[in-house]
Amino acid sequence: MNTIDIILSLSVLAAIVAVESKRILHAIFSVGTLCVLIFVFHIKEHALVSGAIQLAVELSILFTVARIFINKGVKFIESGGLVLGRVIFLFFLVTFLAAAFVVSGELLDINSVLSQIMSSFASKLDAQKTSAHLFRAFDMLFILISFFAVIVGVMTVMRKKGHEDKK
């Protein structure tokens, strides 16, 4: 078993611990561990930029969650789960596994399929070389739009009074 498998199996373990833990604080710490492990995985795969972005974003969200809920004095014990949810999940899992079994033969051939397609399209590619990272302006514009929507949305939700006449 190489290191990648160990890192990934530890991260799945951390996720399962986060899901089943009885105290929310433990769950938050487990998800934090998960994020750090995934960052280590990205370092090993030499994709430093995406790993760093992922770590920064997710840790800041976890920090926000922890701070807000500790400040509000929320009681952290939770117990039990929804029965209907478990049934739905079981059904979904069975279908997913069946589908994965069917396509697993094809997935192993991804590399050969991709190289075939790439060679047939080599003539359509321009000669210009793009930079190391893709910058698609329209995508960035819409990400900016969605963050603007989040800012206005959070301001909307957090305001004191919603209706004019109600208290």
Added chain:
Amino acid sequence: MHMLNFLSFFVIAPFIGSVLVALTGKFNEKFAKAIFVAVSLFLASLSLSCILVTKDFGIIVHKTSAILSPLYRIPLILDGFSTFMLVVSNVITFFIALFSPQYMAKYTQRWKFYALFLLLVTGMNGVILSGDILNLLICLEAASIASYALVAFGTEKEELEATIKYLIMSTVGAFFIILGIILLYCITHTLNMALMSSMLKCQENGPLTILAAIFFIAGFGIKAALVPFHSWLPDAHQSAPAPVSAVFSGILIKILGIYAIVRIMFNVLGITSFISTILTSLGIFSILFGILYAAGQRDIKRMFAYSSISHIGYIALGFGIGTKLAILGSLLHIFNHSAMKSLLFLNSGSIEYSTGTRDMDKLGGLRTKLPITGITSLIASLSISGIPPFGGFFSKLLIIVGAVMSGNMLVAFIAVLGSMITLAVFANFQRNVFFSSIKEEFQNIKEAPMSMKASMLALSILCIFGGLLLLPQFSGCFLGQAGDALLNCSKYANAILGKM
């Protein structure tokens, strides 16, 4: 032939409008209202001019990120189907925007509503115009985020509960869409929908493609509120302000859900009998569940929400059957249902504005006190029940005839049954709200203000004359082009690749 690349205006104009509203709304609300209505009017007229443009010039491709190689560019594409959806979306949004300022007077900090609404319009226009599947996802998410905040606008208990339920289900749907995108990328090594379409023609439909199709139907089905993914819709519609419910039912679920499914199934993946069967069965279940649940409701908006589920079922059914007649019926039904359902929700807003309640047991005899609301509501109810000569009759007829002609008798029977139950439900609604005797406390209510009346009247005119879209003069350039764009899927890929 160089013309001004106006397609990006559909996205840039509402975004700049939203930023302007956000910057000035707190200090000067009249200015914010003016920008809001003006931007909607601009978008509506721009979309109407697109009909002429597509008629003369064919498919328009506007390339962004031109420095990148063609595999990674994001094209903005305007073909017959996009034009149709743009017109439906922007014109009806304009009428809803006309209705909003007066209705929202009872909410605080209205400039946030205008800003979020314009961001929603930005996202929806981006979804319609996008030619790249990852860009479609981002626009969808931007529109969804704006919609979460809009549903929660009143910040009461029920509204927040409905919002969090909608948010969680919608996010799970987005995850499925992402899985589908990743699978499609593995198969075709590109994110551009036209390139994907031409590449998938070369290979037969292996299991990976079918799995991607299932993920897309699940993900976009949650956004479209098809049964069994529909449970967020009634709560979200009941709690949201009336203009927001109108945009949701009339436009949002059709664009984020039905448009995306149809674009991907018809133009990218290629319709197979497997996908047709899935769409048809989802449509049938939605028709039945929606209208049966609607029959038992007391709250007006909840009843309309369940009826929306039923009519989205009709649209999915038409696309699932797949013959030219059925697709034409579905497209006409998208137009008709947007007009009818938005009008019904605006009516419920007007009723709530005047009387303060939405419970059918408490209302009655309102047609004497609220004449315009009463008449427009009657027109919308007749149209949605499929009574000739209103628009709804023609679209339902086309879908049912399409089902009969393709040999599916059970499907046609269920569609007719759904239509009859719809008639019963809406007749009950009219009787309870408008036609019985008026209650004591409502003796002194007044009709809605001028702008609300104007938008309701305009939408009712669209309901009455919806059937005229089938006439040869109109159908050639409007509906017919949309149907063509869907049925000749290789035409989509070839035309776009030629212009890239």
Added chain:
Amino acid sequence: MNSLIFAVLLFLTGIYCILTKRNLVKIILGITISETGLCLITSLIGNTGGDNKKIAEMISFVILLTGSAVTLIAIAISVRLYEKYGTLDVSEMKKLKG
């Protein structure tokens, strides 16, 4: 191939958390776990070739940012829900029925 199975397992764990847990904070953590799983799947796809790496980075960038935006607004709504209902238990929030 093993790595892909683990990534899919991570995603499924997140979905399990969203579907079955009653506490809102847990559900939001489930969204985060699923999102991490999806990013992992894309990075694994990105490892297979030179050009794929750029696209995979971009896809995971998009997933992260939109997912975190949704999580932020979900946190804001949960805070207000806690103020209104006094509890974070989803099964207690049943005002809308039928």
